[in-house]
Amino acid sequence: MNKLIWGGAALSAGALLLPQAQAQQDRQLEPIVVSASRTEQTRFDAPASIDAVQVDPLTAASPLVNMSELLPATPGIQIRERQNYAQDLQLSVRGFGTRSTFGVRGVRILVDGIPATMPDGQGQAATATLTSTRRIEVLRGPVAQLYGNAAGGVVQVFTEDPPLAPAAPFARASLGAGSYGQRQQDVTLGGGAAQLGALVDVSHYDTDGYRDHSAAERTQANAKILWRPSSSTTVTGIANVFRQPLAQDPLGLTHAQFESNPRQVASVAKTFDTRKTIEQQHAGIVVAHKLDAVDSIDARVYGGTRQVMQTLSFSGSAANSAGGVVDLDNSYRGAGLSWTHATRVNNLPLNWTIGVEADDLDQTRRGFVNNNGVAGALRRDELDGASNVDLFGQADWTFAPQWKASAGVRASRVRLSVDDHFVTSASPDDSGSVEYRNTSPVLGLTWFASDSFNVYGNLGRGFETPTLTEIAYRAGATGPNLALRPSRSTQGEIGIKWRFGAHSLDLALFDAQSDDEIVPLTTDNGRSIYQNVDKVERRGLEASWRTDAGRFGTQLAYTLLDARFRESYTSTQNGTVAAGNRLPGAPLHSLFAQLEYRPVPKLTTAVEMRIESKAYVDDVNSDAAPGYAVFNLRAGKELRAGPATWYLYGRLDNLFDRNYAGSVIVNDSNRRFFEPAAGRRLFIGLRATL
Template sequence: MDRRIQCVRSIHARQASGAVRGSSPQATEAQTHAAMYDGGRAPAGRLRPTHCRTTQSRILPMNRIAVRNPRTRLGSLALALLLGALLMLPAAPAAAQADTDTVPTFNLDSLVVSVLGTPVRFGRSPYPISVLGESDLRIGKTGMFLEEALQSLPGVQVQNRFNYAVGERISIRGFGSRAQFGVRGIQVVIDGIPATLADGQSTLDHLDIASLGRVEALRGPASAMYGNASGGVLRFETEMPAGTPVREEFTTVGGSDGLLRLQSLTSGTVGDASYLISLDRLEYDGFRKFANGANTGDAFGAARRRHANARLVQPMGGGQLGITMNYFDLDSENPGSLTRAQFNADPTQIAPTYNTFKTGKDVNQGQLGLTWGGPVAGLTAEAAVYGVTRDFSNPLPNDVVDLDRRAGGGRLTLGRSTTSGSTGIDLLAGVEYDLQDDDRREYTNSGGLPNTLTQNQTESVKSTGAFFQASLSLMDRVSIVAGARYDHATFKVTDLFPVTARVDENDSGSRDMDKFSPTIGVHVAAAPGIGLYANYATSFETPTTVELGNRANASGGFNPDLDPMTGETLEAGARGTLLDRVSYEVSLFRTNLENELIAYENVNVLTYYQNAGKTRRTGAEAIVRARLLDFVTGQVSYSRTNAEFVEYVDLKGLDFSGNKVPGLSPQQLQGSLRFTRAGWYLDLGAEYTDEVPVNDRNCLVALVAGACPASAGGARQDGFTRAYTLVGVRVGGTGVQLGRFEITPFAGLQNLMDERYMSSVTVNAFGGRFYEPGPGRTLYVGGTLAVSR
């Protein structure tokens, strides 16, 4: 058995005997991985599992920090200069590598990941996986948006709408790009508890970004392991608790557009138990403003959020019990998307329709989750159960949606590992059950308040899955992972609206959807420091209850013509290291999809969905990390995804075959440099985002035949956003010690070039309102005061 995998498993065994303090097997494993990734170092006051320590260099990707558009040439020049500096700086002399505590080296095999279900060495994975540690996710960042944390991942696009009412659009290789709000097409797990509901939608409102410790991203379809809506996987883990009985951290961040975030984080280890309690308050006015009228110049787009997150881990029953509790309350305004003319005139203005109907979102949610992991009858068992309650009010143009949700589920996996000579086998089998019950009522909108009831129905989803996975290691050179899963989902709607009060009939009904999903991947250690991999994976994605329930004619019930999306992916890639100072990964993929779900808006600004016939995505991803000098690290990542309709005739008979699939940027290029000296750091970063198609026509004018005109009346008519480059800088300290106190100051300047850009799009929006603007140049300043007892 591999020594590093064995090391991780020995932690589980020691947990059972109480020899290792900390969290559940999954959490303590994550702590070990973080220590490996960070060269065995951990933040002050944190648990440091040195029994598995290796030297592993870390490259801290730069926060995406912005740029504006008549000056795109200037922004592109800045990006070119940054990337040129990264590639041209000489490597440090060999003598500097003698002290690995000062200059960590790269060792991909020292990092162990868990997103595949069983511990796998990062350098031997047959699937594309990215890992971010605590410093990558949080150092010098505001903790406001997930985009700050994930923007360095190749293949992962986070379109930050700077609008808490609809959230950030997250997509992995295009899966999730259709989401008008929330997250679609991606499985999300937080501290071992699913954040993806039975119908496939994920909500990240309750994610405590400011206390994240680790993220693992599986970039590509994973339905064989995770079931419905698994075009990719994001696995989040809360930071490690302090190794002392009590450590208190107080963080304050203030900045442009009325930003104020306050956080109290208390954690510690007492005996064999560890705990973490985070309390967070956010106030944000937003940058969108009234363009005219009595409130001209006043902000609209504000958000007020209160969040509490707690985690307790202690030994129980020969294993480790983890208890996670969180609650949040969010009140936010939605300034809406703009037409191109409105954007060109003033990108900070709010859409007049959204002001009329006082659009926004008011939601509160509570969640409780339990995890347990340990040995059972010679097997390794992991179990999780959770429950969610969510109350939601959502004023939209013309309508107000009032929804009460109750959801929950459970998951059980059993695993066994055996070795024979140089051959190792890991077997994993499990079952999963999730349920979801929604009480949905819709009213006419009267100035943001509900008026006449137009829809009243209950919606329920029950999802069941069973899966099996086998991992085979041959002579420490060949790794094979194969698995399969069967999923069945039942959607049921009960129409409670009186038939006599409507012209239509009772819309009650049900839908059943199921799928068998196989996968297989192979990795070969071709030479020292070089690994080659290939995989075949499948995807299965049902429509969510919202997508089934929103019909073009605004009637109740579920859309009987909307089918699940299915797909197959072939991929090949390589990863490795050079001179122990550079790591790289390159991958090529091709995905064929049937029945892709496409969003539309009708005249009442109601979003509804239909299936496209067939689509194809081909792409490439690359990332290079390097330690250029003792005090300089750098990173470059590139993603290209060519997504197009292969066969697609819409309900009006228009043929869009050959057009680009909307909502997805075909190219992204990111680069960053970090300079560190005597406990201080300076980060420089830039990101280029290519133009994004906004609708299926790829054109702003209605077409009967022929190509889209380049312009009409002097205005652009092509259905794409402008490409843009964002540049930024961060500076801060890694911890200034003043007696028992530790002070960590930081500051950042975002959108350094004050770029005018479209940060996201509303796909197939009615009336040409496709464009969601990003803010101009912004500044933030913050700091953390910590004390341990």
């Protein structure tokens, strides 16, 4: 009988085992992940729904501008490049985050261990420097709740480390151009001695935009210093700059506009010159130290600033309006410390981690009258704050040779505050504060049936506080909506992971029940006011298939997401929302398929297909973005010329020039719900590394 090696013990295995040598080889090829338990393990062994997308900045057959280029083959996640760089990507996991009209809500984002999600739950995906990224992990389901507020899912980005001697220094550069005036450049330099190395990556991207009034320009720089003073200590220093001096906002279109001419722009976008500029800088230090054979500690400290100027599609001149120009000046900081201990009980592994995290945000928010794109009179001036202090613990116990139990808990305290500095007869003092407390427990069980077959289940509770923007106003009175409660969810999942030869299959069934879901109540003078509703359900199925056999490789990723309101409610903005209505922005079916063909060494070609069913645009399901199917082609060839390695690649997206809505602006009060995807577009790039 074959033996399964797990935690150092020789275990009895079932009849489904591969030959031992082949099984161990396949396990070694599995990507390493850390998101599920904060310790390194293979994705196959992780007792949760998690995917790790490996990124090679040299041979990736895409410009590496948006995270949506890298995650289409990951089930359970919707990530859309909106052809609108003023509003960032639209990202949701298992239906959490679909209500966000800008930025990312309901999903935690971390880059090299440093949060890109603020304490109030509002996050940004665009600031990750993909041209120096090596791996992206996507964690879904109950285990994600252990990351705290708004963790309907977790997306972690890991950038490449500098090379330490004896690894050779390197230089990498890329150029690319494509349809609609796309231009991309990138330079990466890395090198070091035996204990100290550094890497710097600088990239620039600009586009004229697929739609009218949608031009954008951005520059990113990512620097990383790696110091290993001993075999037990690693110190990583990170600095990142994100500069977006131009991002025109074409706004959404009505259904009639979308069908007649998807490249047009709403007239008010030009009238008020809707756009956004962003300047962000942050730096952090991450320390990993092994105390002895069984104990290790990890620590982080970080800080940064983010300045945002945005012009909206109205003047905001009324005396009680917040203005049509938004000026945000953010400063943020945080620290974290965790201790991991590995021991054995009855000669079987028991590992646990305990830790504390604290994060803080100060936001100066000003609003001005929008005089056709020019800031006018002051209409809002306040200092907003968001902070959290979280304690967490997590343990994995292999209590029998083929069984592992997992348990975790996170206690969170989140505080939001508003200090109003603009007090007039028409705009009384809106100051106030609120504090939320929550405890999120998670339990899990995994059966390692064989070297190639795992079964797992998880059950947990989580929460999602309102953001500073969502508590800003209340109905029928001035001041913040401090009565708005955090959404609380109970989630469960059952999944299997099966590896056989060059093939892999992952399946997961999930269910999430939420109370106090945060939804729109009304919009007044540009001010969105929110309320809580109960009994929102998200349930479904995720399936992914991968195979790599000789010259051919295939990938399939399917998501069935049935997300509904199970109880009716009424809002001034939407009217009566009937029980059974679907959540907007959440298609019932999503399928990605890819066939890759490698006719000769170093040459890769592929055809990609994406199919989605219709997505409703608002809570009352008054309209929907039609379902669609699109096809893409890509090819890449690696070449050697002296000391340099070259990579030439090209993409042809939306091959048949399909007119479809890439995303929807949910619950838009002007009924401009539709954001058209780009038509047929070509991108060609050349990279070289030395």
